Amino acid sequence: MSTSKIVRIAGFSAGALFVIMLIVLKPTALIYGIQRAGIYAAIAIPMALILGIVHIVNLAHGEMMMVAAYLSYYLARTFGLDPLLSAIPTGIIMFLFGLMIFRTTIQHTLKAPELNQLILTFGVAMVLSQTVNLIATSQPRKLSLDYVSASATLGDISFGIYDFVFPVVAIIFLIVLLLFLKRTKLGKAALAVGQNPNGAQIVGINVQLTYALIFGIASMLIGIFGGFFLTKFSIFPAVGGSYTMKSFCLVAMAGIGNLPMVAAASLLLGIAESSIMAVPHGAPWAPMIFFVLIVVVILVRSFRRAS
């Protein structure tokens, strides 16, 4: 007990020391790390919700975001709607789209082994990205928005401040979801369904509806984020793929079902990556840090649990 406490305190102080060093030596690395973490967390949190409750690794997660971003893009091109505003209609459309995908496909495989849903969503991902590819070609698209380059100057360093919207969005997602799960009846029912669907039925919970709604809500969040994503990134049919994998990693690092830890894991990885990138010629090693940290955290947790 006491040794684990010592380890924890040591870990915390090492982390704090690192952050202080960063602030002194390379403050922008910390800023960019936080911004980066926001993107990771905002994408991973909806995936964590689906994995925690419906127990599905949704390999179409990134593709759903891609579809949402394209929706926002076309809303912007046709109606001149700013993507930050179109995030709302996109969110609603994606909620319905999520429901539809769930009802037509995933729902029918819930009783099958877990892997069936995994490969099913892989099929869905493929259909989504390839369909968009057919319609919109692989050529990247991007809206040019002035506010994205908004910057601030601190002493003699200038840095982008727009990207702070991502951590803000992530925190909002997190708080809303936590309140939803702890405070609302549907949320509490969802937690129960996640742990024992059979048990949930016999206390009067509509399990199928809960699954569908949770999937829909997660799709809505990722849909909203699609609009935000579009403001910063170019979009193309394959843009979602790498985020699926990264989210999946983050969710596992956090521990399945643990939403706040997803945010914490994102923060850790965001800062770690941007610190590495701040070192000259460090960039090619940034993904390495990402994956090594994930493995280390997962292993450490398993060792701790075993002892």
Place this chain on the structure above:
Amino acid sequence: MSELRTENLTISFGGLVAVDSVNLSLKSGEILGIIGPNGAGKTTFINLIAGIHNPTRGTVYLDGEDITGKPAHDRAAMGISRTFQLINPLRNLTLLENVMTGYLFASKMNTHDARNAAARLCLDLGLDRLNRQTSNLNILETKKMEIAKALACNPKILFLDEVMAGLNSTETKEAIRLIKHIAERQNLAVGVVEHVMGVITSLTNRVIVLDNGQLIADGPYTEVSRNERVKTAYLGGAV
């Protein structure tokens, strides 16, 4: 002739001491009843002996050898065998194959011999249609399979954790007869957890009572059941 002995065996989960300094010795030929209130620590005690949990404190000896740190699979091979309160058949194996695993790994037989031995044991216990999936078994068959699995490990010490729960009285009688027969034939030391006192009285020759993780009584049932603490904590007005 084998002997299992525990010394100050203790485990706590968080703040809760589930098994608290239990000293026990169990010898071949004995059938020991283990009773006590729900949550007294009976299952946990068995888990400690079988190596599923590691104790916070205390030692387990088998024939004088300290086996406390040994992994569960080694203990199984050394002759400590048990059934599970919450039965989980290996559902991707057939009935026969479930029983085979004990022979294959704890008793280290080859596949051919293990198959034959398992079949013989199953027929002995009145199980047939050995190629069935375990999901098609009824409770009685499941329980028999559970016992067969434990016996296939060629045990010296055998723990039965509520194997008779859910059997009706005819079936229970049959099971008691079976267990007595096996224990005698193989000169086993047997520990039996049951909440049905009829079973305890007709099967065991010695009883221990756990309460809040502590061993509060040890002796023949008639004696133990007169103990005030046992009466209030466990039996209530139900005797």
Place this chain on the structure above:
Amino acid sequence: EGSSEGDPIKFGGIWPLGDITGDQGSKAARIAIDEINEQGGLLGRPVELVVIDSELSPEKGAAAVERLATIDQVDFFVGGMSSGVHLGQIPVMKTYQKITMWTGAASHLAEEAVGENQDWYFHLHPWDYNQGASYVEGWNAIAQEYPEISIDRWFLAYEEGAFGSASYSATQALFSDMEIDGEAFQSAAVGGGDYTAVLERAKAYDPDVFIWAGYDADALPLMEQSKAIDFAPPLYVGAPPGWPASFGESNLAENVTLYGMWAPSLNEVSDVSKTFYDGYMSKYDSEPATYFAPLSYSAIHIIAEAVERAGTLDKEAVIAELQKTQYESALGETITFSPSNIISNQGIRQQKILQWQNGRQEVIWPFEFATSEPVYPFTPWSER
């Protein structure tokens, strides 16, 4: 060879059809085929194009070669984009040694894999080191022509994959007499998209010329982040193989210099380019957005003209004629073949230097194709 009089002459085309380059490359090639057929075909025979998707995968690409060679029994191979896929195809191509006009693969490794004395192999796309050398040439020429432009200090931001890192090492080797530094970044095309670290380093380095070698998906976000940290070098050069849709519409695009082989503005100085452009627009109702379109279009015509001149499909004869090629291409220049480091038939070596001006790509070098004068220095962000 296997085909007789009256049967069509077959071109086997392999592109990644799911990618804009292969999509437009294959479609442009089809235009060339149609043009030839409209003019009565080749040697009195119709021509046909069989296209197979490489799916950006070496094994699929190699299988496509095998299929075209044995089942479709094509006479020529055309196509190509990625070096990675091409590496997988080369061993199979070498077993058939059919006349090949390759429109892709910049990696020198691919050239190594083809090896010496493969006279059937024609490579249209410049190798990585060709591109580098042409930049040296171009910049020196520009610096001479416009003395106010200084090019002494270079910083290269390159994507960490094969394309970017090859660009960096080629540039380093070729610009060895100048001050040069570089830093890798992860392209948005593979899940990156954060350029802040590279841009900060570049800003601290304070270069005369800043070049980024990444992909189309990096273009706008990179500009936006440059603006956010107020990084505006005198020469801001982008060297992606293609640009995103409607990049020119952004005010960030203004005065960005770029490398390329082709731009619609070439229509003003080249009739072939215009013919090609109009043909593509009328057939597909969308603008050719990558140079793979004119390149693939050229590939078909170059072979067709050589066959016409040879008057036969005999391999030796056609190769001999191909080696004499003088093809005035839609890319502006006249394409000829000559040995490069290893292979004997290298086509284009020169890249063009262009600049975004008023939403259009204008050619500023080579001067013979120039459609505009360079704007220098890069307009600071605050003045846009």
Place this chain on the structure above:
Amino acid sequence: MLSIKNAKAAYGKIQVLHGLSLDVGRGSVGLFGPNGAGKTTLINTILGLVPLQSGKIVFDFKDVTTRPTHERVRLGISVVPQERELFPWLSVYENLVIGAENTPLGRDDIPQTLEEVYAIFPILRERHGQLAGTLSGGQQRMLAVGRALMARPKLLILDEPSLGLQPSIVHELFNILKEMKERVGVLITEQNVRESLRVVDKGYIIENGRIVLSGNADELASNPEVEKAYLGL
């Protein structure tokens, strides 16, 4: 209150219920029979967890034969399943509350019902913060009973509730059931036939998916066949 007409059910090709009819009014009904007779299956059909091949189930004057499980529960059927079916990562308290929250009857006065349940099983109060998955087998059974009570059902179904409970608590549980049956319907399956006959008004003996005998408690208790088969110990 509950009436089952000619229920037939099967798992794949294995026919388990061969046309069972049975009624539960106010008061309590016991289902007895050997292992594998189909008692649990019957309960599952009442809940809609196993579909009927044919037959009809009426609860509270409503035909519920094709309604989904959660609707039946909301109409007032609660169950203590043989396999307990708790939420292992929720605390004891949360398990109890969720038992009430999704049913119209249980929702009304949760603190009150909670007190009642805690009074019956004091250990649950003591362990209200513990994760259900870490409870001992018998404690889990108590929690399952408590959770079913939280719904304030009109019909309480208990599938072998005494399984794994210590004798004193079994005794107490049956006392409580005896009291409850005055207010609500109770349907109970038990291997502990002697103890249950104390509680039930009427009993059915099921064998191989058919009712082979039925009668009120005293009749069954004095029936020599029942005596021989079920009351031996």
Place this chain on the structure above:
Amino acid sequence: MSSADLKALQKDNAYNRNLEIIFMVVGAILLLAPMFAGPYARIIGRSVITYMILAVSWDMLVRSGQLSFGIAGFFGLGGYAATVLAANYNIPGIAAIILGALLSGVVAYGLGLIILRLRGMYFAITTLALAEIFRIIMHNWTPVTGGPNGKLVPQVLFAGNSYLQYGFMVVMAVLVIALSEYMRRSKIHYALTAIHDNEVVAKSNGINIYKNLLFIFAVVSAIQALAGGGYAHLFGFVSPESNFNANYTLIPLAIALFGGMYSTWGPVVGAVILGVMGEFLKLYIPYGHLVVYGIIIILVLLFMPQGVVGIFKAKLFKNTSNYPSKEELELSETKGEPA
């Protein structure tokens, strides 16, 4: 047991056996057909077999319940090892492939010592992360691996002779299939299945979980590396993007599911159907065939959740599990009816 039972059992067993023989013959014909069907068939066959080996090996591990998302990692590692051995140390082709596989097996063993205490999604993610780590190392270790550009194999296997190349793949396929079938019948099958079903029960039955997992993980990884080495030497190069491509993880999973998991024949059949179907689709739908491919995967999972082989088993073969087993019959013969 009645003699009617016995008769029915014997009849059904014989029927099943005949059916099996028919399938074996058809399978063998299919496997050898590309030898006579031209080089295109052989090159397709060669990649079908690559995926087949990956899918079978993945299935061998998943039978223990351990789900690997790191197939591409060991596939790529094997490819790089075989290439570097050949290019930098002049080790001849086949020897380099085998050595590369062994080395990768050793690496897997070492990593397994640490990661095999993980379960479920955690293990899956860790293998996925390891695959990425391998890729990044190969990508950045330029002096040895050629870095982002990759590296050429000095000499393509069998100088590009497609008969020999295909033959080589067939030999690998047969070996891997045989190994998988052997494992299904040997002691380790019971250990792995028990671990899959319930670890606490497994250890209580004397099964050393760690040792068994370590063994199978090392073997399976070596097989995947073998396939990767073969791939590198057949196509003549390695590069981080091609050899660690996520498709080498996802497609084998899809194949195993499509064909039917927890068996040898499921992945084998799945690889053939999906591989051949992919080639056909793109001939008829050059632009957009992947949409159709995705839809087919979805439909199969919705309507044939146990996979193609599962359906065949259920529809064509007789279910004999409700008959007395062979051992029961023998015992009852020697001892008379059991009590």
